[in-house]
Amino acid sequence: MTTLILRTNVGGQPLRWISWQDAVLLYVKGQVIWTVGDEPMRFHGGINRCTGLRSYMDVHPVIAAGGQVFTDYQDLAMPLTNHELFSRDQHTCLYCLARLPDGQLTRDHVIPISRGGADSWSNVVTACRGCNQQKANRTPQGAGMRLHAVPYTPSYAEWLILRNRRILADQMVFLKGHCPRDSRFRD
Ligand SMILES: [Zn+2]
Numbered sequence: 717m718t719t720l721i722l723r724t725n726v727g728g729q730p731l732r733w734i735s736w737q738d739a740v741l742l743y744v745k746g747q748v749i750w751t752v753g754d755e756p757m758r759f760h761g762g763i764n765r766c767t768g769l770r771s772y773m774d775v776h777p778v779i780a781a782g783g784q785v786f787t788d789y790q791d792l793a794m795p796l797t798n799h800e801l802f803s804r805d806q807h808t809c810l811y812c813l814a815r816l817p818d819g820q821l822t823r824d825h826v827i828p829i830s831r832g833g834a835d836s837w838s839n840v841v842t843a844c845r846g847c848n849q850q851k852a853n854r855t856p857q858g859a860g861m862r863l864h865a866v867p868y869t870p871s872y873a874e875w876l877i878l879r880n881r882r883i884l885a886d887q888m889v890f891l892k893g894h895c896p897r898d899s900r901f902r903d
Pocket residue numbers: 809810811812813814843844845846847848
């Protein structure tokens with residue numbers, strides 16, 4: 717898995733993960749305003765035909781860039797995918813507490829969609845196949861099953877953490893600082 721660079725706006729609000737190639741472009745265009753992280757990563761480009769030297773660019777783990785109109789931070793969408801959902805619930809079935817590989821987990825709608833439940837962060841939990849089948853088209857109460865944690869909508873910084881399996885130390889420190897006080901990602 718490749719290393720991703722955390723891009724923020726000028727105000728330091730984390731926006732998204734970008735590829736190192738996209739980060740290099742921002743450096744080349746002179747759009748990087750400030751960076752975080754003492755040790756930049758060196759990415760190599762092609763060999764210069766005249767000099768025979770290989771080009772390279774040092775990229776920091778967190779970069780703030782301008783040159784673009786940003787949407788309101790509060791309005792940035794956090795698409796609900798199984799990868800981030802299972803990460804939020806720490807790859808654990810919230811009914812029987814079995815910790816399983818993602819391939820054996822499912823998305824359960826606490827209030828079933830057929831009963832008016834939404835496909836949204838606050839109405840979905842991670843469930844193993846067995847529990848999902850047992851619960852079927854019922855609420856946890858209706859199925860006599862205990863839900864061990866209340867589903868919640870992650871903050872934007874938490875969502876960025878959930879999205880990336882390989883977060884560098886400097887990036888994690890930066891993102892933790894943007895998580896709510898009661899976040900499980902805070903120390
Ligand atoms: Zn289960």
